[in-house]
Amino acid sequence: MSVVLKAAARAKEGDEPAAPGGGATAPGSHGGAAAAATGDGVAAVVAGIVRDVRQRGDAAVRELSARFDRWAPESFRLTEEQIVACLAQVDEQALADLRWCQEQVRAFALAQRATLGDLEVETQPGVRLGHRHVPIERVGAYVPGGRYPMLASAAMSIVTAKAAGVDHVIACTPPLDGAPPAITVAAMHVAGADEILVLGGVQAIAAMAVGTETVAKVDFLAGPGNSYVAEAKRQLFGEVGIDLFAGPTEILVIADDGADPEIVAADLLGQAEHGPTSPAVLISTSERVARATLAEIDRQLETLPTADVAGPAWRDFGAVHVVGGDEEAAALADDYAYEHVEILTADPRWYLERLRNYGALFLGEGTTVAYGDKAIGTNHVLPTAGAARYTGGLWVGKYLKTVTYQECDPEASVRIGEICARQCRQERFEGHARSCDVRVRKYADALTGARQP
Incomplete structure (x- = not known):
């Protein structure tokens, strides 16, 4: 029997558009002079921008970038010299860390690719059926700006595409303070982007999806963004493929009596800081651990630099359940179907065999969602808002078309x-x-x- 020690104060439905990845809520990548809109207003603004880019091409892109990001260079595409200049601004340790983290993503993506063999079988005498995994030709990768530089997004979208065998990757990121964001450009370059454009917001998504005089149309879009970017991907889906429809980041922790409340609290707040509508849920078989975690969250919020975001997220969208045992915990977790699920119990692999609905699973105290977000190698582009009931996240297979053939x-x-x-x-x-x-x-x-x- 479940006891709710803390319920979410607000439901996710009907709230202001979320900002996946911590971006702003205006259609440009940082907000500019535009006012945030909600609901149908977002869809209308996005539709207008897409229509403008479709009709006027580069001229529309330039005007929109100037309006929202105060950025209208002679060319949005960086030259080799400009990329080298960005690399020179990044210290060696940061570059080494980028390369190390991206290599983990690459190694896992290549291992996944190796499991996807082509197939040919003779189903009856004289009948040969088969399938092949064919890489998408052109991919557009969006790496958002805004509150924090999303360096890991470059690895998740670009490195994985290249591991799949994608021929050409165009990477877009918004400017920062009127200049290319050096560390983000470095991340995209190291990841293997074939072209890097300093261009953000809906105008970047539209340019890649429909094509302009200077931006060649892509076949597939990947990468997170604010509510306007997410809506642009939704509207353009079908004209291009997309990785998934992203909502606010979610975390659910299952903890037993042996769990460390300090770690549980840190992990919940670590995801709540993504944005003020990011849900964080604890399911515990121990009331003692649940209550200790509640107290620990209050203590940690006092010194957390991002408490202005994580605090409201926890207040409005945090929840704590105490359940009677592992079976009840697993059933409740599957009902939530959250993006990230951590298992802090004596036997984490028991849950590996039983849980069905999650984006990524983190087994045991030794790992944490932050590892998956940034460094360990699994992809962090994951289903939210219940989509884990029917899909997984971005992986090397998303960049492959499984096509069949027959011969008689x-x-x-x-x-x-x-x-x-x-x-x-x-x-x-x-x-x-x-x-x-x-x-x-x-x-x-x-x-x-x-x-x-």
């Missing part, structure tokens, strides 16, 4: 054609049936002639 020899075509023609006529598709009949006649006659002495 004449004798097999006769066998299949006779059956298929009858099935087509049951469905009243005479044209389909005749495409079968012509093969049956041609190959049956040839086979009969071949068999005659």
Whole structure:
């Protein structure tokens, strides 16, 4: 039986548009002079920007960037010299850390790719069916600006695309204080981006999706952003593929009586600081640990530099449940279907075998969501808002198209054609049936002639 020690003060539905990744809530990457809109207002603003970029191309992109980001360089695309200049501004330790973190992502993505073999099988004599995993040709990767530089986003979108075999990756990021953000440019370059554009917000998403005079259209968009960027991806889905529809970051921790309340509290607040609508939930089989965690959260908020964000998120969207055992905890966690689920129990792998609905699972005290966000190698672009019930997150397979093929020899075509023609006529598709009949006649006659002495 579940006891709720703390309930969320607000429901996620109907709140102001979230800012995944900590970005601002205006259509430009930082906000500029635009006022934040909500609900249908976001959709209308985004639709107008996309329409403008579609109709006027580069001219619209330049005007929008000047309006929202006060940024209108001669070219948004960085030259090799400009990229080198950005790299020179980043200290060696930061570059070394970038390379190390990206190598973890690359190693895991390549290992995942190695599990995806092509297939060919003879399903009956003379019939060969198969599939191949074909990389997408052109990908647009968006690396947001705003409250914090999202360096890890470059690794998650660009490194993974390259591991999948994507030919060409265009990477966009907004300017910072009227200049290219050196550390973010470095992250995109080290990750393997083929082109880097200092361009943010909906105008960047639209330019990559529909194409302009100087920005070639991509086939797929990846990367997080504010509510306007997320809405732009939603509206353009179908014209291009996208990684997923992202909402506020979520964390759920399952803790037993042996869990350390200090660690539980730190992990909950570590995700709550993403934004003021980021939910954080504790499910515990121990009332003692649950109450100690509540007290520890209050203590840690007193010194947390991001308490202005994490505090409201915890107040409005935090929840604590005390349950009767592991089975009840697992069932409740699956109902939440959260993006990140941490297991701080004596037997974390028990949950690995039982949980079904989550974006990423963190087993035991030795790991934490922050590792997954930044450094350990699994991808941090994950389903939110209950989408973990039906999909996983971004991974090397998202950049691959699994396409099938078939091949028949004449004798097999006769066998299949006779059956298929009858099935087509049951469905009243005479044209389909005749495409079968012509093969049956041609190959049956040839086979009969071949068999005659």
